[in-house]
């Protein structure tokens with residue numbers, strides 16, 4: 482849930498989305514002046530900037546990520562099941578997940594080509610590190626170097642294509658993740 486224009490104590494962190502608009506230079510200077518006191522409560526006026534310190538866990542775009550979660554792709558062809566996460570909670574920095582790729586009936590699928598692309602929709606940028614996907618067999622895949630360098634809402638797009646011999650199905654599975662500071 483985005484908390485906007487509500488009278489409350491503002492908690493500011495260094496990683497704020499850069500302000501835009503006519504007052505952007507002033508707002509940016511203000512945010513930079515407060516960056517030294519990272520994540521401290523300053524009692525200042527409420528702003529329309531989503532509060533990264535108290536988190537995005539309730540944002541409707543994110544899921545509670547844990548082993549057992551399944552997410553179906555936009556084309557309803559393929560499903561990503563989270564098997565395990567390391568660290569167990571999605572974390573700022575480097576994550577490594579084991580996933581299972583399944584068809585719409587729940588059957589594990591080997592031989593798929595999977596790319597994982599992290600993106601921050603609120604900031605309009607991705608991550609400089611490309612995650613590495615390695616097949617483990619049994620329909621499972623290791624996703625290493627899943628690097629999320631900034632707190633906030635991330636969209637992780639799992640683009641999966643089956644080999645032609647396996648039907649060649651393609652789907653894009655988007656998993657919303659809240660990374661805390």
Ligand SMILES: [Cu+2]
Nearest residue numbers: 601604606631
């Ligand atoms: Cu960002």
